[in-house]
Amino acid sequence: MEHYFKKSVIELSGYHSPPQGKVRAKLNQNESPFDVPMQIKRGLVDAAAKLSWNRYPVNESPVLKEKLAALYHVSAEQILLGNGSNQLFQTLLTAIIGAEDSVIYCPPSFSLFDLYVPVFDGKLVPVFNPPGSDFPGEEILEKIADVNPKLILLCSPNNPTGSEIPLSILEKICNISTGLVFWDEAYGEFCEESAIPLLKKYQNLIVSRTFSKAYSIAGLRFGYLIARSQIISQFRKVNLPYNINLFTELVAATMLDNVALMDEHVWFLKEERDRLYAEMIKMPAITVYPSSANFLLFRSPNGQKIFSELKERGVLVRDVGGYPLLENHLRVNVGTREENDIFLQALRESMAVAD
Ligand SMILES: Cc1ncc(COP(=O)(O)O)c(C=O)c1O
Structure with a gap:
C-alpha cells in the first residue's frame, strides 16, 4: 500500500x-x-464537572494567553497555544517548510527535529554539537552563509546533552539569518537564562516552551510559542482550532496561579x-x-x-x-x-x- x-x-x-x-x-x-497535589486535583475535578462538556472551548484560550503574557511581559498576540509544544512544532513546519528548504540543526538534539522536517520535504543540514564541547557557533554562522536556511532549530538546554547555547551566539545567529530561528526552551525553567527578552530585539526569533517538564502536567499536553505578533498571526492560520481542551485550560490556568x-x-x-x-x-x-x-x-x-x-x-x-x-x-x-x-x-x- x-x-x-x-x-x-x-x-x-x-x-x-x-x-x-x-x-x-x-x-x-x-x-x-x-x-x-491531590488537594488541587480535587478542586480541578470539581470545577471541570461544572463546565459544559458538550460545548467547544473558547478558541485559543484568552485566559491562558493573558496569564502567560503577564508572566513574560509580552502581549497576548505574541503567544500561540498548543496541545503540547510538539504540536506547535508541526504547526511551525506546516507554515514554513516546503520542498528542498534548508533547515539547520545541531545533532545530537531533540529527536522530533529529525523526525518531522523530512515529512515536509525540508532538507536537514547538520552542524554537529558533540557533548562536552563548546557550542559550534562559528560553524553555524558559516553554514548559514552557505545554505541560507529557511529555519534554524536550536534547543537550549539541549535534549539529550543538557548543555546550554550562549545567548550571545543566538543573537549572532538571529542577526545574520534571513530565515526564522526556533529556540526550544522545554527545559528553560531549570537554567538561568531565557531568550524571551530577546524577542524585543529580533523579529525572526521564536521561543517554544512547555508545561510537560517543570510544570508537572505532561499528561495533559500544554505548550506555547512566543514570537513577534506578525509571526504568530501567520502560524495561527494553520494551527488546529480548539486544540486546548477545557480540562487542560483549567489545569494550566491553575498552574499559572501557583507558580x-x-x-x-x-x-x-x-x-x-x-x-x-x-x-x-x-x-x-x-x-x-x-x-x-x-x-x-x-x-x-x-x-x-x-x-x-x-x-x-x-x-x-x-x-x-x-x-x-x-x-x-x-x-x-x-x-x-x-x-x-x-x-x-x-x-x-x-x-x-x-x-
Ligand atoms: C526539547 C524538547 N522539546 C519539546 C518536548 C516536548 O514537549 P511537549 O510535551 O510539550 O510536547 C520535549 C519533550 O521531551 C523536549 O525534550
Whole structure:
C-alpha cells in the first residue's frame, strides 16, 4: 500500500514511545517526579464537572494567553497555544517548510527535529554539537552563509546533552539569518537564562516552551510559542482550532496561579541534579556531562548492557546510544530523592556486573 503515501513518510521510522508504567524509578522521559497535589486535583475535578462538556472551548484560550503574557511581559498576540509544544512544532513546519528548504540543526538534539522536517520535504543540514564541547557557533554562522536556511532549530538546554547555547551566539545567529530561528526552551525553567527578552530585539526569533517538564502536567499536553505578533498571526492560520481542551485550560490556568509551587519543585530538582552529578563523577568508568536541565547525559563502557541491568533493577533510563555521536550514552532524568538514590545504587551494581 506504499504507493498511497509520500516517499518521505514511507522512509520515516516514526516516533517510538519509550516504556511507561510502574517501576521503582521511572527516569526516562524527563517528566517531573511531582504530580499536581491531590488537594488541587480535587478542586480541578470539581470545577471541570461544572463546565459544559458538550460545548467547544473558547478558541485559543484568552485566559491562558493573558496569564502567560503577564508572566513574560509580552502581549497576548505574541503567544500561540498548543496541545503540547510538539504540536506547535508541526504547526511551525506546516507554515514554513516546503520542498528542498534548508533547515539547520545541531545533532545530537531533540529527536522530533529529525523526525518531522523530512515529512515536509525540508532538507536537514547538520552542524554537529558533540557533548562536552563548546557550542559550534562559528560553524553555524558559516553554514548559514552557505545554505541560507529557511529555519534554524536550536534547543537550549539541549535534549539529550543538557548543555546550554550562549545567548550571545543566538543573537549572532538571529542577526545574520534571513530565515526564522526556533529556540526550544522545554527545559528553560531549570537554567538561568531565557531568550524571551530577546524577542524585543529580533523579529525572526521564536521561543517554544512547555508545561510537560517543570510544570508537572505532561499528561495533559500544554505548550506555547512566543514570537513577534506578525509571526504568530501567520502560524495561527494553520494551527488546529480548539486544540486546548477545557480540562487542560483549567489545569494550566491553575498552574499559572501557583507558580511558587513550580519554583519550589525546580529548586529541589536542580539541587538533586547537582547531587547526582557529584556522585556520578566519582564513578571511574562513567563520563557524566554538566547539565542545565532536569536530566544528565552519561557514557559508560557498555551502554546497552548498563541500560538492561538498570531495567532489571527497576530503573528506567533512556538509551540514547542511537543518536549521532552518542554511542554508549544514556540519559537519566532527576527524580525524587528516593528515586535518585535507587538509581545511584542500581548504577553502581550494574557497573560492577557489567565489568
Ligand atoms: C526539547 C524538547 N522539546 C519539546 C518536548 C516536548 O514537549 P511537549 O510535551 O510539550 O510536547 C520535549 C519533550 O521531551 C523536549 O525534550
